[in-house]
Amino acid sequence: MNATLEADPALDIVIDVKNVSFYYGAHQALFNLNMRIPRRQCTAFIGPSGCGKSTFLRCINRMNDLIDGVRMEGSLLLDGMELNSPHVDVIALRRRVGMVFQKSNPFPKSIYENVIYGLRIAGVNNRSVLDETVERCLRKAALWDEVKDRLHDSALQLSGGQMQRLCIARSIAVNPEVILMDEPCSALDPRATSRVEDLIAELRQEYTIVIVTHNMQQAARVSDWTAFFFEGKLIEFGSTEQLFRKPVNQQTQDYITGRFG
């Protein structure tokens, strides 16, 4: 752990990562990670492809469970609750930890039904609650004005950026504590990207956001904290400003200046 910078101990920590390793079958993908992610701030994971940052992101809401033959070691605490335990109610966990994917994936349903999907599966059917949630979430996702007249049209008619904002609205509808974003802007054009980034900046007032990105400018723009991963190891973690200005580690330095990656 030569170059790990612990976040300020004074901060309110929501995710505490202790010695996490991860294996795809016999292949080890993450090596002994330690990290503390602060509440209501935006933390960015950067690093070259295949460095394990997305794998680690999916450890946080246990989406890796869907893959056959994976194994996690170490301790991952969400508000003090151990996530790496068979007794975890994965469904409840995923309500607390929402996720936005690289490729926007609205369901082939109406905009309205997309937003309230999480509530529907939780058994909420009260019309006024649902209506209120749709408006609140779409407003938060800065999509309300664009779609308020066609809430019951198919979500698949939206543009790529609108779809991604709809996915964000969908994930905040269940009121999570943490929102994981896996390269949310990689399929968007610069205009749509900038809108989503504005949205992230808004949302981090209320939610803890963990974002994986290939785009270092984006990490610099939206995040408070940045972690640099390389070959399954956490190389450096610190405040965004410090990591980009004065990286401690040479590899970080090389990566952010574009020598590799």
Add this chain to the structure above:
Amino acid sequence: MTAPPDKKPVRYEIAASTIRVDRAMQQFIKVGGISIVTAVFAIFIFILWQILPLFAAPKVEEDAAWSVPPGPHAAMGVDEWSALAFFLDREGELTFFRIENGAIHRQRLPLPDGERMTASRYHPKRQDIIVGTDQGKVLFVHLNYRASFLDGARRVEADVDASPALLVGAPGHAVLDVDMDGAGGQKIAAVIQDIDGRRTLTAALVSQRRTLIGGGAWRVTKQIDLTEQLAEPPRKALLNERADSVLVLTAGSKIQYFLRTGDELNLVQTFEPFPPESGEILADAEYLFGDDSLVCWSERGANVIFSLFNQPGKGRIFGKTKTFPALEGGVTGYAKSVRNKAFLLTGPKRASLRFATTEAIRWEHDVPYALQGGFIGPKYDSVWLLDVANRLHRLAVHDPHPESSIRAFFGKIWYEGAAEPKYEWQSTGGADEFEPKLSMVPLLIGTLKGTLYAMLFSVPLALLAALYTSQFAHPNFKRFVKPIMEIMASLPSVILGFLAALWLAPLVEQRVPSFMLLILALPLSSVVFGALWNRMPYSIRKHIRQGYEFIFIVPLLAIAAYAAWKLGPLIESMFFVARDLSTGQPVADFRLWWVQTTGLPFEQRNSLVVGLMMGFAVIPIIFTIAEDSLSNVPPSFRSASLALGASRWQTAIRVILPTASAGIFSAIMIGFGRAVGETMIVLMATGNTPIMDFNIFSGMRTLSANIAVELPEAPHHSTLYRALFLGAMLLFLMTFFVNTLAELLRHHLREKYKAI
């Protein structure tokens, strides 16, 4: 040094062989595609071509006319080859008229010495003339047509065989009307005479004495005077070939029906074909071919048919079954076909060829001459009309399918002997007089019934299996299951039919309650297992990898199935106790219980067996296609749903299933198409009875099985042959219609759930 401007650089040049192969393949594919479309279309056209004649109007055209000896004629007719016509005048002289050259040959009927013919009746089926004399004698004369072949040409000759004169009724009194009919050694005769101003009707039972050398002399064994029982004076007696009844037309408009029981004749019915309030007066009545129906017409030409059928509380008596439009101008002559249920009515200026079974006028036309009568050629290939100027007109009839009509195939028809009009399929019977019953409706119902039960069984199983395999099971499991299901789909259906008929049907018959329990126990035990599994401690659950939970459920299902199987007889003895009809003792027998409780039949080869076995044939098809479409739902939907906290089941039901709905719909429809067209299983595992109910414990006959069953019995180009093609066309249209509808719906669903 520059290249000429029109020369392309080498790098843009394509090898000539590549272009040639490309073009050749393009043409080849084009030809192949067009041939397939043409072939399908040609099949459709061919089937259409085969069924169109069923609905064609008959062709009736005059092709020749001859002057014949003047009448009036008591009877006329022609031989089977339409070569030698005969006319019987009222004096008892028989004139044979050779059609080919107009040669005339006269012959007197061999009457007893010094006696005159005063009444006659002609039976065209057996070509018998019944003669009554002025001395009260009755004899029957058989027209004996013989064909001989000389130098390859057919020559028809005729002579007459006469029975000795029998005395029926009062001797010495002229016979005013006579009939005699019967088959074998038993006949019945009836004469009407005028005795001192009183009309009498005498019936006689006539039998032939058996001798060692064959038929002996005919003699009257009993005479019965029916006059006393008549409501009105008699004017005509009608007898039938079964020699079991006497019908009497009275001077008024009544018909009286006497039924023979042993040596007795009892009046069972008196009826008026035309009720007095109708204003019609009965002119005459004659039997139709088969002697079961009576064609009645009024003086103004109204035409109805009465048939014998069982009426509640009254027994088998005559009732009105058909009403034809009136023949304008009244009826001057009647003739029946001896091939089918057609009959000819002639009016003064009009002739009408009608078909009794379908209540249809085959042909009706004004003729430019006044008619005195006519007859139908024995092969139903000609109609002969005799005008008042004694010219005999031959009309060629081309009507190969008189019994077919839209109504015969799709409507209710009141067949002879039936108590009401109904949909019925029974294409062939034992006798010439049989009316083919060609309704497609029972076959359509049977097809739908078989399909319905098969789909009830197969759709839930196949869809749940597809859902499980694609969404819950381990991918390794799927790699193993899918090819097995695909092999199942290619099992020859004759094997399934064989299993259904010889193994499953007897098993189901013995163990209906067990099967009912199985249907309950298997889903129930799965649900119970699901509930228990979630409550099981992690220490047990962790040993099972996700997607391999079935290792636990399979033994449980086996136990549940075994228990259901063993508990069946117990359930039977508790709830399905019926009374044994032979001993009167209560027995636990579902079959008896079902029949006694519901009143519906229980057959061994029933819809349950067909549903199970045809379901087995359909499951792999639905499974494979549904599984493919479920697996093709983008995994991102699944991730999105799971990341929002949905369970695997919620994800499957709320996201995966609707997104795959177009494909699932196709799967069901392709399964439906297979079930509709499936032949061998229904052929072997049902009784093939064309019935019209949805009782699960009775069989059915489907359109496809019908074709297979009847094909060997259908002569080329016969009505049945074409009716089978009509069945094929219905199948074709049914699948075409269902598939088109399915395609439209599928398209709609695909638009709705189009993935990005």
